[in-house]
Amino acid sequence: MRKEILATGKDVEIAVQNALDALGVSALEDISYEIVDLGSKGIFGIGARPTKVRAWIDMPDTVAPLQHGTVTVAPRKEEKTEGENKPAQGQKKNRNNRRRKNGKRQGGSSLHDFVPPAEPSQPKEAVIPEAELKMELVEVKEGEDLAYDFVKQLVLHLGIQAEVTLYHCEDNSRRIAITGEDASMLIGHHGEALDSLQYLANLASTKKNAEGARDRRRVTIDIEGYRAKREETLRALARKMAAKAIRNNRNVMLEPMSAYERRIIHSEIQGIEGVATNSIGSDNNRKIVIYLTDAKKASAESAAEEIENDLPETEDATV
DSSP states (O other): OEEEEEEEESSHHHHHHHHHHHHTOOOGGGOEEEEEEOOBOTBTTBTOBOEEEEEEEEOOTTSOOOGGGOOOOOOOOOOOOTTTTOOOTTOOOOGGGOBOTTSOBTTOOOTTTOOOOSSOOOOOOOOOOGGGOOEEEEOOOTTTOHHHHHHHHHHHHTTOOOEEEEEEETTSOEEEEEESTTGGGGTOGGGHHHHHHHHHHHHHHTSOOTTSOOOOSOEEEEETTHHHHHHHHHHHHHHHHHHHHHHHTSOEEOOOOOHHHHHHHHHHHTTSTTEEEEEESOGGGOEEEEEEOGGGGSOHHHHHHHHHHTSOSOOOOOO
């Protein structure tokens, strides 16, 4: 059986990420999708249209069939009795109760709006640390791996003096490594340019190769070992913020991150007792909230000290 949704965003990358979130999966290769409308920025904002993608996943036949084979993601409407929720005479409406048409609170998501799930969330996809990931160097002919071909041609056309190599990883993903003196210019601030390049490589990989097959294994691109350095920084940040949440007995919200970086934070927090994670927000403003669980009530202070003792001395969370 197929579960299908229509997701939107200001560009294809964000629309696909919204589809992943709505379908409850984290890896691009777990879904199939097609671009319905590339959207338009309009003129001075007039006539602007969001990008639309149709995404779907195949589900076991034991699941009850869905009507028309689609799932519509929409806020639940509660029945209201006559006069319910109307302010008393002379009483002003609370601005915090205003909501948009799509059911979201105005002003975007915030830590005050976050409510921990009633039940523990399903375990997030485990991320093998870069230092422990086993990779095998492979040689492919042109047309056999479209993601590798795309990156190699892009580097060539940009005139960057760098070497591009392909690896197959133990987690059934692919790694494209770019090394060279000029390669670092493709990283960008906090890896933003690198993430965009990686996204485009994954898109290229969804097309049929020379053998008429599609390789849906996830593609990760690394430049001069940047991923390992950034991952080490993010894992240290996750431990530090978890200790802060336990010590202060309150939730902690991190800055917006890419889907790849959020997976690293989720993976690291899974190994820390007393805290869990959830994501709030949408598009480029999607953030992680580290919240407390019932398990933390045993010895919060000692747990926080133990986590902090394992942290590096530096508090810098940037690479």
